[in-house]
Amino acid sequence: MSEPKIEAYDGPAGGWGSARSLAEILTREEIPVTGAAMLMKQNKPGGFMCVSCAWSKPAKPLAFEYCENGAKATAWEQTRKRTTPAFFAEHTVTELRGWSDYALEEQGRLTHPMRYDPVSDRYETVSWADAFAEIGRELRALDPKSVVCYASGRASLETSYMYALFARMYGNNNLPDSSNMCHEPTSVGLKASIGQAVGTTRLEDFETADLFLFFGQNVGSNAPRMLHPLQEARRRGAAIVTFNPLRERGLERFTDPQSPVEMLTRSSTRISTQYHQVKAGGDLAAITGLCKALLAADRAAEAAGRARVLDHAFLEEHTHGLDAFGAFCDAQGWPAIARRSGLTRADLEAAAAAYAKARSTIGIYGMGLTQHRKGTETVQMLVNLMLLRGNVGRPGAGICPVRGHSNVQGQRTVGISEKPELVPLDRIAAQYGFAPPRDQGLNTVEACEGIRDGTVRAFIGLGGNFVRAIPDTGPMEAAWRRQRLTVQVSTKLNRSHLVHGEVSYILPCLGRIEVDEQAGGPQAVSMEDSTSCFHGSKGVTKPVSEHVRSEPWIVAELAKAVLPPNPKVDWDAWAGDYAKVRDAIEATYPDLFKDFNARMFDPGGLRKPLKARERKWETETGKANFVVPAGLDADPDMPAAGPDVLDLMTLRSNDQFNTTVYGYHDRFRGVKGTRSILFMNAADMERLHLADGEHVDVATVASDEVVRVVKGLRIVRYDIPVGNCAGYYPELNVLIPLWHHDEQAKTPAAKAIPVRIVKGSQGAAA
Incomplete structure (x- = not known):
């Protein structure tokens, strides 16, 4: 980490800044030549x-079908650096808990299965056979309902299907995943509104x-390849309208x-x-304003x-609840809409006019809509807006939630869900000859509650960095250590390995980019995009x-160590030939695969078939539903705003993906060498007597x-709405109850x- 430097960045997304950033990480991870060649195969047939x-x-990829962040992810995974048993012998777990997220992962790829030794406070090498033997004994001794089987969004469809089947054959639906932390309001909201849980x-x-x-x-950091079709659309x-x-x-x-002309001329x-x-949380009010303006313009x-202005033929044939929704919009006054959204009536009417003029519109959204107390209602408000002009179920139009992890949507498709009603359990029961549990499993928040109150005794993490990603970091880390067993299937060292249960294992897995040679030869895997x-x-x-070892092999060995033999499930055959897993997926989901x-x-x-795209609505009413929100506020239970209370939003830097921090350069926001930052509006700084560069708690x-407190954040004056402030995830998760x-x-x-905000601290951020 270099000396912190705050300097405004005037360049565009992409361009030379992106090229320099890519060259830097390929060099840092010691793959400047092989990494560049590898990237030519990324997202290609x-x-x-x-x-x-x-x-x-x-279907027809660009010559360079990758973005800056995708290239960073590839370099980060394919680094030449290694975290070997010698590294663990040199460092105690207590010492490593004091390292930053970046420093831990920067040690490189894990190379051996490891078991925690409480006497030496170190991870020590263990054989795969011994690891599965002990994990199996521990899990068989526990109530299956007390075990959580978490999955990150990177696991392939094949691995996810096997993992979900293992959990249910073991006896639970405790299958939370990263969707619970980001787009679950999409799954819940869209299902009720249009009958399908995806865009x-x-x-x-x-x-x-x-x-x-x-x-x-934030397309520039979270899905930069989308900028190519957006650029073509603008041309x-x-x-x-953003x-x-x-x-x-x-x-x-x-x-x-990829444009020599644009790069040479520095045009954009x-x-x-x-x-x-x-304002943060003001989208619900803003969309209400758009709908109110459209209804008035139509009349x-x-x-x-x-x-x-409205598509009345579509509304009459395909929707339910318009009158109640229209009455709600009419009842909302413009002053209240402006106050909560932070936008003027003129702003919203200008955006509504652009929407009214367009023949076909796509509504794109991310976690700025979903991560609120009324996140589900906010997603449904966007659906309401799209329905008013018939922008669902026809070419050039629709709802587009931008998912994060590369297979976070796909793993839900093949059974990673705590909601049994979303899984074809009758078909699975017949296919594999057992009685799947029918009770609700634990989602991410409920899993955390169970860890905190002691009812969750074991946690298996199929990828990810769960301990770092969840809220209430302080209380949760203290509770985490009381678990009997924690198992992490990982490619790199992270904090979830260091905050562990009484018995703890790190099981290193192949990355997706590596050749996966099994008994049936080199294997392929699959995933689902947004x-x-x-x-x-x-x-x-x-x-x-x-x-x-590969993730499917690890899941198969886990299942063999825990479950009694089942003549209808040949785990060894699946681990040796993933085509057999795909055949099983197709048998369970014949309409999808x-x-x-x-x-x-x-x-x-x-x-994948999308019924709503065909204007077939699998809802209780048989139509697309207008859902009326309770009010304009996406976070109505927040404390009454006082002169010294701000609304904080967490965000990612340009140099990270989810909990993985690639470096300390948030180029677009002009921050280098630190993540201990609090972005603030100049008016709030003046009102609270704070100076740019001052350190606060x-x-x-x-x-x-x-x-819940984070110490030593450096204030950065920034263009952010009055009353709002922002800082980096996951460091500020400690502040989220x-x-x-x-x-x-x-x-x-x-x-x-x-x-x-409390003045005067010079300490380091959590």
Whole structure:
């Protein structure tokens, strides 16, 4: 980490800044030549799917079908650095707990299975056979309902299917995953509104849309490959209207690194045609304002004898609840809408006019909508807006939630879910000859509650860094150590290995980019992108160590160690030939995976059927439903705003993906050498008598008497709405109360945390 430096960045997304950042990480991870060659196979037919985000993979890929962050993810995984048994012999776990997230992962790839030794306070090498023997004994001795089987969003469809089957044959539906932390309001909200739990758009819709509405999604850092279709859309005259608290560079300007002309001339494309800096949590009010303006414009058009603004034919045939929704919008006054959204009536009417003018519109959103107490209602408000003009179920239009991890949507498709009603349990029972549990499993928040109160005794982590990703870091880490067993299937060392149970194992796995050689020969795996297309992926590099194993093999060995033999499940055959797993997936989900093995490498992917795209609504009413929210506030139970209370939102830097920190350079926000930052509006700084560069402590304002504080954050004056402030995830998770979550989906409300600032600290951030 270099000396902290705060300096405004004036460049576009992409461009030379992206090229320099890529060159830097390839050099740092000691793969400047092999890494560059590897990237040419990323997101390509016959190559490997990106291990970073889940954005769509085109049928005709670009020459360089990867973005800056996707390249960083590849370099980070394929580093030449290794975390060997010698490293663990040199460092106690207590010492390593004091290291930063970056320093831990920067040690490189894990090479051997390890078991924690409480006497030496070190991880020591263990054989795979001994590891599974003890894990099996521990799990068989526990009540299955007390065991959590967590899955990160990177696990392949094959691994996820096997893992979900293992959990249910073991006896629980405790299958939380990273969806619980980000897009669960999408799954809950869309299911009730349009009858399917995923978006309705395909990549080709971007080619014909006239308007893109962005809400709470930072495309420049979280799905940069989307900038290519957005740039093409702007060139053909499409409009992009953005609602986001911060002015994110990827939604302002973009220079295509693959264009020699743009790179040489340093020219760029303006992305957003309107940019509205909505307050954090103000999207619900802002969308209400858009709908209110549209309803008024439609009535005015009718009175004047002009063409109507709303799609009344669609509304009559395909929707339910319009009258109640219209009454709600009419009842909301413009002053209240403006106060909660932070936008003027003129702002919202201008955005509504652009929407009314467009023939086909795509509504794009991220966690800025979902991570609130009323996140599910906010997602449903966006659906309401799209329904008003019939922008669901036709070309060039639809709802587009941008998923994070590369297979976070896919693992839900094949059974990773704590909700038994979303899984074809009758078919699974017949297929494998056992009685699957039918009770609700634990989601992420409930798993944390169980760990805290002692009812959860064991945690198996299939990837990810759960301890670092969850809220209430202080109380949760203390409770975590009381578990009997923790098992982490991982590629790199992270904090979840160091905050462990009484018995603890690290099981190192192959990365997706590595050749996976099994009894049946080199294996391929598959995943689902954000547009509901399934893609095959083949590893291209040599494994990091002869001692690492594939995720499907690890799950199979786990199942064999814990479960009694079942003649209908040949775990060894599945581990030796993943095509057999795909056959099983197709048997369980015949409508979704028809001819799976034959079509998994189809250009553009095997398409999952989307009923709402065909205007077939699998809802209780048989139609798309207008859902009326309770009010304008996405976080109505926050403490009453006082002069010294701000709403904190957590965010990611340009140099990270989820909990993985690639470096300390948030280029777009002009921050280098530190993550101990609090972004603030100049007016709030003046009102609270704070100076740019001053160090402060930040404490959560809550009534539960738990002390939640982060010390030593450096204030950075920034263009952020008055009353809001922002800092980095996951370091500021300590400030999020576990109970502060979406009311329906239980996703942590990380975008609206009431905090108070205390002057004078020079300590380091948590």
